[in-house]
Amino acid sequence: MAGGKGGSGKTTTTLGLARALSRRGAPVVAADADWDLPNLARLASATDGDREPAASAPTVIDAIRPDGELRPDRRAPTVLAAPDDPGDVDAGSVLSALAETVPDDSPTLLDCPAGASPDAAAPLRVADRCLIATPLRRAALRDAAKTAALARRLDCPPLGVVAVRAESVPAGVEDLLGCPVLGRIPPAEPEPLSATSVRAAYDDLARRIVDAHGADRWRVA
Known part of the structure; x- marks a missing residue:
C-alpha cells in the first residue's frame, strides 16, 4: 500500500482491506513497513476493541525468527508491528524474509512509507504489485503520481488506485x-x-482485487 505524503490514507486502507479480505475467509498478514512512523498495530488496537494491544502485537522480526511460527488466522488479519529497534536491521532483508515466511496462499499487505523516498523503495522492491491510496487533492495526486512512477521503476506496478475520503x-x-x-x-x-459505508467500500475493494489479482493465488472465498 503506497501513496504520496503522510495522511494519504495508506494505513487505514491497509487495515480496512485486510479486514475485508478476512471477511472472505482469507488468512491475511498485514505488516507495518513504515518503520519511521509506525502506526498500523496502534490503529488495529484502537479499532478492534483493544483485544490486541499495540504493545503486544508481534513484530516483523518476531515473524521471521527461526523459532517463530507464523500461522495466519482466517478469522482476523495477523497484524505485524515495526521492529522495536528499526535502526539495527535492514528493511529489505527483513521484508524479503517475511515474503519467504508467509504461506504463498496468504495475502500479504505492506503499509509502505509515504512518498517516493528511499525508505519506500525497500517494500516496493519486495512486493509484486502495489495499490496507490490517495485523497483527490491536487497536491496529493501529484505526489501519488511520483510514487506510482517509482513503483514501476522497481518492478512493482500499481494494480490500481484507492481514492480515500x-x-x-x-x-x-x-x-x-x-x-x-x-x-x-x-x-x-x-x-x-x-x-x-466504509466497511462496504473495503468489501467492494477486496472483491475487485481478488478478481483482478488473487483468485488463483490466495485462499479466499
Whole structure:
C-alpha cells in the first residue's frame, strides 16, 4: 500500500482491506513497513476493541525468527508491528524474509512509507504489485503520481488506485496515475473503519482485487 505524503490514507486502507479480505475467509498478514512512523498495530488496537494491544502485537522480526511460527488466522488479519529497534536491521532483508515466511496462499499487505523516498523503495522492491491510496487533492495526486512512477521503476506496478475520503472520483485520475480506480472510500468521521459505508467500500475493494489479482493465488472465498 503506497501513496504520496503522510495522511494519504495508506494505513487505514491497509487495515480496512485486510479486514475485508478476512471477511472472505482469507488468512491475511498485514505488516507495518513504515518503520519511521509506525502506526498500523496502534490503529488495529484502537479499532478492534483493544483485544490486541499495540504493545503486544508481534513484530516483523518476531515473524521471521527461526523459532517463530507464523500461522495466519482466517478469522482476523495477523497484524505485524515495526521492529522495536528499526535502526539495527535492514528493511529489505527483513521484508524479503517475511515474503519467504508467509504461506504463498496468504495475502500479504505492506503499509509502505509515504512518498517516493528511499525508505519506500525497500517494500516496493519486495512486493509484486502495489495499490496507490490517495485523497483527490491536487497536491496529493501529484505526489501519488511520483510514487506510482517509482513503483514501476522497481518492478512493482500499481494494480490500481484507492481514492480515500472521496465523495466521487473525477475523470482523469486513472490517466494521471496510469492505472484503474479500484475503490472509493467515502468520508466518515471520527472513526472511519467503524462506519458501515466504509466497511462496504473495503468489501467492494477486496472483491475487485481478488478478481483482478488473487483468485488463483490466495485462499479466499
